[in-house]
Amino acid sequence: MTTIPEQGQLVEVRNRKYAVVDVSAGHPDAKSLVSDEGHTLVRLASVEDDGIGEEISVIWNIEPGAHIFSEGSLPAPDGFDPPSEFECFMNAVRWGVISPGRSRDLQAPFRASVDGEAYQLEPLVRALQMPRVNMLIADDVGLGKTIEAGLIAYELMLRHKARRMLIVCPASLQVQWRDQMRDKFGLDFRIVNSDLMKELRRTRGLHVNPWSHFPRLITSIDYLKRERPMRLFREVLPGPDEDMFPRRFDLLIVDEAHNVAPPGTGKYATDSQRTMAVRNITPHFEHRLFLTATPHNGYSESFSALLELIDDQRFARGIEIKRELINSIMVRRLKTDIVDPDTGKKKFPERKLIPLEIQYTDDEREAHSLLQQYTEARRESDDGSRMAVEFVLILLKKRLFSSPAAFGNTLRKHVKSLTRPRTGSRSRKTPPVSFLKAYMARVDEDYDNEEEQDEATLEVMEAAAQYQMELRPAEKQLLTKLENYAESYLGRADSKAEVLLQWIKDNLFTDGKWNNERLLIFTEYRDTQKWLYDLFAANGFCEEDRTLLLHGGVPHEDRERIKAAFQAHPDMARVRILLATDSASEGVDLQNHCSKLIHYEIPWNPNRLEQRNGRLDRHGQKASEVQVFHFVGAGYQDSRPAGLGKSLEADLEFLFRAARKVETIRADLGEVSPVLAEKVSQAMVGRSVDLEAIKVKQDSKARKLVQWEKDLKEKLRQCRDRAEETQKELHIYPDQMKAVADLGLRLAGKPPLEEWTGFPEGAGRVFRLPESLSGSWAQARYGIKHPHTGEERPITFDQQFASGRDDVVHVHLNHPLLRLSSNLLRAQIWSFAEEGKLNRWVALVAPQGTAHQLTVLVTARLLVLGSDQQRLHEELLIAGGELVEGKFKPITKQGDLQGLADVASTTAAGAGSKKDLQDLWPEIQEGLEKALDKRIKERTQNLESNLHKQREAEIKDITEVLEELRSRIQAELDKEEDPQLILDFNDTEQKQYRRDRENLKRRLERIPGEIEQETEKIRKRYESITPRVFPVAVTTLVPENRNKK
Secondary structure, three states: OOOOOOOOOEEEEOOEEEEEEEEEEOOHHHHOOOOOOOOEEEEEEEOOOOOOOOEEEEEHHHOOOOEEOOOOOOOOOOOOOOHHHHHHHHHHHHHHOOOOOOOOOOOHHHHOOOOOOHHHHHHHHHHOOOOOOEEEEOOOOOOOHHHHHHHHHHHHHHOOOOOOEEEEEOHHHHHHHHHHHHHHHOOOOEEOOHHHHHHHHHHHOOOOOHHHOOOEEEEEHHHHOOHHHHHHHHHOOOOOOOOOOOOOEEEEEEOOHHHHOOOOOOOOOOOOHHHHHHHHHHHHEEEEEEEOOOOOOOOHHHHHHHHHHHOOOOOOOOOOOOHHHHHHHEEOOOHHHOEOOOOOOEOOOEEEEEEEEEOOOHHHHHHHHHHHHHHHHHOOOOHHHHHHHHHHHHHHHHHHHHOHHHHHHHHHHHHHHHHOOOOHHHOOOOOOHHHHHHHHHHHHOOOOOHHHHHHHHHHHHHHHHOOOOOOOHHHHHHHHHHHHHHHHOOOOOOHHHHHHHHHHHHHOEEOOEEOOOOEEEEEOOHHHHHHHHHHHHHOOOOHHHOEEEEOOOOOHHHHHHHHHHHHOOOOOOOOOEEEEEHHHOOOOOOOOOOOEEEEOOOOOOHHHHHHHHOOOOOOOOOOOEEEEEEEEEOOHHHOHHHOOOOOHHHHHHHHHHHHHHHHHOHHHHHHHHHHHHHHHHHHHOOOOOOHHHOOOOOOOHHHHHHOOOOOOHHHHHHHHHHHHHHHHHHOOOHHHHHHHHHHHHHHOOOOOOEEOOOOHHHOOOEEEOOOOOOHHHHHHHOOOEOOOOOOEOOEEOOHHHHOOOOOOEEOOOOOHHHHHHHHHHHHHHOOOOOOOOOOOEEEEEEOOOOOOOEEEEEEEEEEEEOOOOOEEEEEEEEEEEEEEOOEEEEOOOHHHHHHHHOOOOOOEOOHHHHHHHHHHHHHHHHHHHHHHHHHHHHHHHHHHHHHHHHHHHHHHHHHHHHHHHHHHHHHHHHOOOOHHHHHOOOHHHHHHHHHHHHHHHHHHHHHHHHHHHHHHHHHHHHOOOEEEEEEEEEEEEEEHHHOOO
16 A cells, blocks of 8 residues: 655655645545545655756555655664765765855855855845845946846755746846856846747647746746736736735846836936836845846936836835835945055056047047037927937937948938928927927947947938928038938048057057057947948958947857957957947956956947946956047137037046046936936037036935945955855865865766866866766766867866856856765765665774763764745754663764864774774664754754744844835825926826825725735744754764774
8 A cells, every 4th residue: 555645844845845835635646646545745945956846746555666754863884985985975074055044144145156255245145134135235337237237136945945047138248147147156047038938839739828838937028028028927827816925036137127116207216118127027026136237327216116016015216215225125335445455455457547638630620619609500490300300410410429330321311301291280380398208218228239329310310300300402512411421431441440459559569560469349320330340341350250240130149159259368369350330238247357348439328428437447457557548629628618518628628527527426427417417418509518517415314325334354254254154164176176076976887077188277277077977977068168169178176266257167065066966965864775886884983182081973864844835944963972881872962063074084994993883883873863863853842932033023023124114104194285386297296196195095005915914924934943963974984992893
């Protein structure tokens, strides 16, 4: 008769270990599948290291190979393991024991291919103190927010706190996120987009839902906000009558989170489609990580709305934001403030802005003058049409400052839009200013590729033309001259291009040959990029792939090939120049071997300028200085008195000062950027602007709210010390890691690692993987090929040796080689493990002065499960005693036991001593089992007390947080409204303001019920605690003077 498991028991099904969550005898789901009346449906939750959150249901009676584990049986001393192999086994066991409640341990840094800088550990340390991880990581561009978020996500997964994850980011960053999570953390994410939908329908049917087909997903914010994807997302969420707890998803990561905050373009920030999309899904995620380098856009209601998306139990849109509450969820550091914890030396290189002077020709100055004349001629007094005119003129001027090619193409489109027949009733009517602003804002949006941006630009130009006068003869004459100017430079360099070509010859060549310097050039426009590439080709700069192009239209495979080539060492890849557009700049790391960047034109959007700089000025930059070059007119220092719009040199001098201004306000760029961008636009259409008037008030609300902690040195030292404590406690060192891999390969019957002699500096630290790894072990060779050359790389277990190198693969704890090896060793714990298993017994000679009697210690795994059979705690216990005059005497002091367990001995006891142990085992076994039982009871009681305190602390914390929120909302609603303030808003802003007030009232009404739900969820998690114990191994210490050979 089949033995049916009980709730809480540990079982093996399909070669995986599970805890029994629920047992349903006679369940209808089982009855429908089997005719026998003895049907039992068993629901199981995985307890495997890589099965976090995994649940399955099986019909136990017919499940082949199902097995119930018995508890408490010690391994018998049928044989003894060599000390080195026993230590490998114990290390593998230590690495697999991860307790959700041990906040001091930092596991993720040792299971990822990252440097684990101290400053990157701070967000992780902060996250481990939070019952729910709701965090705003607002670090500077280039500090590694992706790595910081990945460490938190992986740590939550290891601690069984997160399984279902969603990353929402700009479309251009989806592949970057997928590759980073796979290559650095070994986590597989799938991108949800139109292509995936087609594939899923083809393979799984028309009714498949992409949001539930895989636990880890990535999507773009602009895909998520669409009607059909959002409708499908709602289908996997609880209905109006269903309980919201437990939440359907675990972790939400929103990258470039400023994009989802309500944009501030008027007097009151209003919700965008992006804002509404994220607001729809955030309540259904247990943890939320928002990433942005520019958290505050200057609008307090926009910032409070962003904070509400992150943590709606501390913040609500429209109520006062308290600094101490922001401190509880935000991490913000600038590169200039990051220092070495020991020396205090700055970790990032200095950024230096360098002007490149241009001696413009008469015809180039004349073109600028002609455009200025055209600008003045087209202006009208009517605000609506004047705005439309100035918008188009700004487009033209930006392209004139870029290249004749970009200017000529846009000029032709402009002329065509004005000469096209009007659309009747709309012709020449004055549009609402708010309508024009919203329409024109589309041009400044982030696009996946330049074609989409060009289409949007053309559409807005044609719309703006409907509100402009027809061209007058004098204006047509000006445009004809400008067209002739642009055409005259087809296929030849203008003055700026000549300076660039000469700079390349002076800096990238030595004695007429390419040197190892690299250059990154950014331009806003694809037309300029193509024009420059043709000029480079004419000068011999494109032969042998010396110059490569990166733009939004480059296919993914080619894009990765280009990035890999530019990141590879100059001795390995011939590329020296990367000519890139802004559509390709976000999220691209290019700092490995390049520290020089030329802005072919200065973007008028300060955020875009900083994004470009961040491609080189970021974590991993090896140079002591990052050089950023901007073009200016010759004698630019003397051009300022001439006045804006009066000369080409004066305009470029102003733009260079704007770039310098960005450097001085980097800490407050999010707040000041819209102001600075508007000032630049005004200046470029001839209005008087004082850049020096744009100052960041030291006492401004925005600055106070997002200010960062200046003194980081001590905090970073503490983070580093935490990581070192974990490393020491768990024995995570290169030699131990290699030993585990060696033993795993041997037990699996695989060839051994071979030492690699290609690096003299890596003697004894670098190895070659066997070529003949098959079956599941074949995945150990994943990523072994160099991303550029395709050649096989050696491996190292030494993170310090691998840091900053791409010619060697770092094998960390989650690398397939170590993961497979560790899993194989840990599988020896179960009594029916395969042949060739370890004995899990070791007999050591105790050094003099440590063990005075024959000492026997047992190590056991304690697993504490909650009511849902998910683990609340896990640890290794030690119990044991001494054999005194033939009787077992327990050792009761934990300090004494731990001291004996830590005895550093690698000498195996003699054969005579081992034979004595086997003979004495009947006398030892009973006493050892009793000592273990006693230790288990003591520890379980202690844990129950601690978990009870933890439960009460979490209940108190969430209650206080929500009660304070209720108090602040009530205070805001009690305030008397200012009617004049509302009258100053336009219709859209008034509706948003009223909606925000109504939302506050509804939020206030929901708080009592939410307190009840949240506290009940916490109580349920900690009720019905079930301890499960599994003996792991036995260690015997033979006094040195009693060892028998």
